[in-house]
Amino acid sequence: MESNVRPEMExxxxxxxxxxxxxxxIGELRAQIGSKKVLLALSGGVDSSVVAAxxxxxxxxxxxxxxxxxxxxxxxxxxxxxEVFRNQMNANLVYVDAVDRFLxxxxxxxxxxxxxxxxxxxxxxxxxxxxxxxxGIEFLAQGTIYPDILESDGVKAHHNVxxxxxxxxxxxxxxxxxxxxxxxxxxxxxxxxxDNMVYRQPFPGPGLGVRCLGAITRDRLEAVRESxxxxxxxxxxxxxxxxxxxxxxxxxxxxxxxVKDGKRTFAYPVIIRAVNxxxxxxxxxxxxxxxxxxxxxxxxxxxxxxxxxxxxxxxPKPCATIEWE
Ligand code: XMP
Numbered sequence: 001m002e003s004n005v006r007p008e009m010e011x012x013x014x015x016x017x018x019x020x021x022x023x024x025x026i027g028e029l030r031a032q033i034g035s036k037k038v039l040l041a042l043s044g045g046v047d048s049s050v051v052a053a054x055x056x057x058x059x060x061x062x063x064x065x066x067x068x069x070x071x072x073x074x075x076x077x078x079x080x081x082x083e084v085f086r087n088q089m090n091a092n093l094v095y096v097d098a099v100d101r102f103l104x105x106x107x108x109x110x111x112x113x114x115x116x117x118x119x120x121x122x123x124x125x126x127x128x129x130x131x132x133x134x135x136g137i138e139f140l141a142q143g144t145i146y147p148d149i150l151e152s153d154g155v156k157a158h159h160n161v162x163x164x165x166x167x168x169x170x171x172x173x174x175x176x177x178x179x180x181x182x183x184x185x186x187x188x189x190x191x192x193x194x195d196n197m198v199y200r201q202p203f204p205g206p207g208l209g210v211r212c213l214g215a216i217t218r219d220r221l222e223a224v225r226e227s228x229x230x231x232x233x234x235x236x237x238x239x240x241x242x243x244x245x246x247x248x249x250x251x252x253x254x255x256x257x258x259v260k261d262g263k264r265t266f267a268y269p270v271i272i273r274a275v276n277x278x279x280x281x282x283x284x285x286x287x288x289x290x291x292x293x294x295x296x297x298x299x300x301x302x303x304x305x306x307x308x309x310x311x312x313x314x315x316p317k318p319c320a321t322i323e324w325e
Pocket of ligand 1: 203206246280321323
C-alpha cells in the first residue's frame with residue numbers, strides 16, 4: 001500500500017517546477033500503466049481536468065474519459081469539456097447525456113441530503129454502465145488531491161466513484177494526490193489547459209442541484225443556470241473574476257407577484273451570493289458596487305425567464321453557509 005504522506009518535495013509554484021513534475025509523472029504513469037487502459041470520470045473541474053491532461057500526455061488513447069452531463073452543470077461546461085478534451089487534446093472522450101435520467105430521479109425530492117444522495121448514487125450507476133461498456137480497463141484515475149487525503153479517508157467523495165461494485169474495483173491512479181490546490185493549478189497551466197478551467201471557483205459535486213432549492217424543476221434550474229451565467233459574465237467584465245472567491249446565484253422554490261409591461265407576473269426571485277474566504281470555514285460578503293448589482297438585476301430580470309426579482313445575500317458565514325441549499 002502506497003504511503004499517504006506527502007514526500008519531501010519543493011512546492012510547485014513556477015512553470016519550470018510544474019514542467020519537472022509533469023515529466024516525472026509521465027514516466028511514473030507510463031511505468032504503472034504500461035499498455036493497459038485507464039478510466040476517468042471527467043467532470044471538467046480543476047482536478048479531474050488536470051488528471052486528464054496529464055494522462056493524455058502519458059498514455060494518450062489508452063485513457064478513456066467519461067463526462068457525465070447530469071443536467072446540473074453550469075452554462076457552457078459540457079461544451080467546454082468536449083471542445084478542450086476531444087477537439088483540442090484528441091482525448092478518447094465518452095460524453096453521456098444523462099440529463100433526463102437525473103431530473104426524473106430528482107423529481108419531487110425537496111430534502112437537500114436526499115437530493116445529494118440521489119445525485120451521487122445515480123452518478124455511480126451511470127459511470128458503472130459506461131465502465132461495463134469498455135473492454136480491458138485495468139485502472140481508475142481519480143483527481144484526488146492532498147487536502148482530500150488530509151480531510152477525509154482519501155476517497156474523493158464528490159467524485160462519487162468510491163462506490164463502484166467489487167468487480168469494477170480497478171487499481172487506482174492518483175497522480176495529484178500529494179499536491180495542494182494551488183500546485184494543481186500551476187500544473188494545469190503548464191499542461192496548456194485554459195485559464196477559466198484552471199482558475200475556476202469551487203463548485204459543489206451536486207452542482208446547480210444544490211442551488212435550485214427544494215424539489216428541482218426544469219424552469220427553476222434554467223433560471224439558476226442563466227442567472228449564474230450573467231453574474232459570471234458581469235463579474236468578469238468588471239474585474240471581479242479572480243478577485244472574489246466564490247459567486248453564484250440560487251433560486252428558491254416560491255414565487256411572488258411582480259409587474260412587467262403593465263401585466264401582473266407571478267415568478268421566482270434570484271438570490272446573488274458573493275463571498276470571500278481562505279478556507280471556506282468562515283466567509284465574508286464581497287462589497288459589490290451597487291451600480292453593478294443594479295445592472296446585473298436589470299439583465300437578469302429582462303433576460304431570464306420566470307424571474308421577477310433579484311436579491312443580494314448580505315449574510316456572512318457563520319451564521320449562513322456559503323451555499324444556499
Ligand atoms: P458551505 O455551503 O458548507 O460550503 O459553506 C463551503 C464550500 O464547500 C463547497 N461545497 C462543495 N464542494 N463538493 C465540493 O467539492 C460538494 O458537495 C460541496 N458542497 C459545498 C461550497 O461551494 C463552498 O465553497
